[in-house]
Structures are given as structure tokens and as C-alpha cells.
Amino acid sequence: MPGRRAAMTTAEPAAPRPAAVRAATTATYIAFAGCGVLLSSWLARIPQIRDDLRLDTGQLGAILLAGAAGALVSRPFSGRVVNRLGQRRTVAWMSAASSVALVMIGLSDRLGVPLLVAGLLLFGFFSSSWDVAMNIQGTVVERRLGRSIMPRFHAGYSIGTVAGALLGAAMVQLDVPVAVHLTLVAIAMAAVLPYAVGGFLPDELPSTSDNPRPHRTLRYWLEPRTLMIGVFVLAAGFSEGAGNDWTGVSLVDGYHTPPALGTVAYATFLAAMTATRWFGPRLLDTFGRVIVLRIQGGIAVTGLLLFIFAPAVPLAFVGAALWGVGVAFGYPVGMSAAADDPAHAAGRVTVASSVAKIAGFAGPPLLGLLGDHVTILRALLVVAALQVVALCLAAATRPLAPEAPDRHRTLDNQ
Secondary structure: OHHHHHOOOOOOOOOOOHHHHHHHHHHHHHHHHHHHHHHHHHHOOHHHHHHHOOOOHHHHHHHHHHHHHHHHHHHHHHHHHHHHHOHHHHHHHHHHHHHHHHHHHHHHHHHOHHHHHHHHHHHHHHHHHHHHHHHHHHHHHHHHHOOOOHHHHHHHHHHHHHHHHHHHHHHHHOOOOHHHHHHHHHHHHHHHHHHHHHHOOOOOOOOOOOOOOOOOHHHHOOOHHHHHHHHHHHHHHHHHHHHHHHHHHHHHHHHOOOHHHHHHHHHHHHHHHHHHHHHOHHHHHHHOHHHHHHHHHHHHHHHHHHHHHOOOHHHHHHHHHHHHHHHOOHHHHHHHHHOOOHHHHHHHHHHHHHHHHHHHHHHHHHHHHHHHHHOHHHHOHHHHHHHHHHHHHHHHHOOOOOOHHHHHHHHHHO
């Protein structure tokens, strides 16, 4: 039935030239790295802000939840924002707005806690849509290249966080005021990012004649595959977040090492994860998502158990490295899987990343609370259990069959 088949097609822009794809690849790297720089610039100044505002640990922890709360409030609407503005304008506008929020955070060092809370809420709110848009653009570039590259984009984010942290350390060493430091970073990012994302490829969206009704995120919450990807990303994100937050502390407390070794353990985890994201995507093209993610899940569980139960500190470092290798692809490949059908990428990426944000919101406090009772090192057994869950759900990331997107659109238009 030619007429019915025509109603199920997606409006595809003309294939971009190779130079345009290369420009979009560079622009997407910059978007990811810039996001990492903005976040880590503020994180690097937490100790000074805490001291200047005379906050205790509990107060600081409660205030830090403001950023996650802002992201959680924004995330359900992020898909609609991206569909309305497009990926290019979303990243341009939201990166500029996030930069303004960063200035507020910097000024709070002198103007007080209410401005800090407001800045964190807005930073989380605006950066949430930025995150969704740049991940969707990453999948657009990935499809045009015809090979896996999403993990490399996330490696770019990690590199950005390292760069921002190193810059922050230098600013602290030079005794540059928090407000000056964060304002300079914000100005630089607000100038660079909106210009850089001009290289983004056009959005891959359904034509208005084929799909006249607006996207509604709610329906994506009812799709079994999307929910399974979301739970997979939650488990993978929880493990990655635990590695970022607790590797150093758990090594110091569990193995009674000097704090410097805790920093080295965290660096080991981060370096292993970043290197795998940068050099490993070819494995996805060779062996497929499911096999690679299952093997990585096994590596992550092995690394976690070795890190927790190692008889000696050097073996704990091996465990930290294996843990980093094992979690490297979880979140980025989950985003690629959620965006397999361009016509519904924004809605499905929003759902998957929203579920993952729950892990970022609740994970660190819950592990800390559990660690008060069983030690933080033993609390990481929860992370190992969630890695087993991710391993079991890896099959949900299997690429959609060519006819699957059409099947979704048929249901949508009935």
C-alpha cells in the first residue's frame, strides 16, 4: 500500500557532505567538553565556597542536592524543549544560560547561601536540556559516520572535567577569587559554545505532514524497550557515579592509606574509563553493543569485587582500573540505543536520561548512609549488584530492526 507506506516515512535531510560531518563531530566534542569544563570549574571551588560560607558537611550536602533537583525538574520537559528549539539552538541557549548560573554560583561566595542554591538549581535546570540535545546530536553524527563514536564524545566530557579541575586547581594556587574564576570561565564558555554548535548537523525529525501531533514524552514512559534502557542506564550511571564520588574515600577508609593514594585511585578509575571510551568504540562496531556491554559488565563486577576484597592495595588499584573499563560504555551506548529511531530520539533520550538522573540524585547519599553502617567499601557491594542488573539488561540496547521505527510511527498515526 504505497499511500500507507508514505505515511510512515521520516523526513530525512539531504546527506551532508563529509566536511559538514567532520565539522559536526568537532562541534559535538566541544559541546561535551564545554559541559565538563563548566561543571568541574565549580566543583573545584567547593572547598573554598564551603569555608567562606561557613557550611558544615551536612549543610553542604543538602545544598549540593539543589543542582540535581534542578535537573530532575527540567528533565521531563527536555525532549519537548529540544523538539521545539532544535539541537543547535538548545545547546547554544542552554549553555549560555548555564554560564549565567555559574556566575551566580561564583558570586555566592560573597553574597550568601540563597544565591548559591538559586545558581545550582538553575545550573541543573538549564544543563539538563543541554545534555539531552548534545546526546541526540551525537547519535545524528554517529549515524552519518556509520560507526560508533558516542563513547568518544563522553570521553570528551571527561577530558573537559579534567581540564576544568586542573584550571580550578591553578586558580586556587594563584589565590584567584572564586567569583573572578567562575565568571571568566562562564564568559569563555558563553562565547565559544554558541558559536561552536553552529557546526551541528540538522535535526532528524519527522515531517509535519507525517506526524502532525506534538511529541508527548508520557507515551515513551510506557515503552518496554525504552524503560529497560532507562534501568540499564540507571545501573550503569549509578556505578559510574559511585566511582567518581567514592573511589578515593573508600580506598583511604577501607585500606587505611594516605589521602594522596585515594586521589591516585580515583585518577586510575577515571583514566581507565576515559581511555576505554576513546579507544574502544571500534569494539562496538566489530562485535555489537550487546556482546561488548555484557563483557564490560562482567569486567566491572570483577573490578568492583577485587577493589572491595583485595588482600593488598596494589590489587585494589587493579580493581579500580577494571571498574573504570567496565563502566565506560554504559551511559553513552544507552543514549545511542534510546535514539535509534530519529523520529522519537528526543522523547526516548529524555526518558532514559531521566531515569539515569535518579541514580545521580539518590546514589551518593544512599551509599554514604549505608557506609555509616557497613563501611563505604562494603557499601560498594550494592554497586556490584546493580552492575549485574545492567549486565542482564544489556540486550535492550540491541539496535532496532529497520522496520521497527516504522512500526512505532504506524501506531502513532493510527
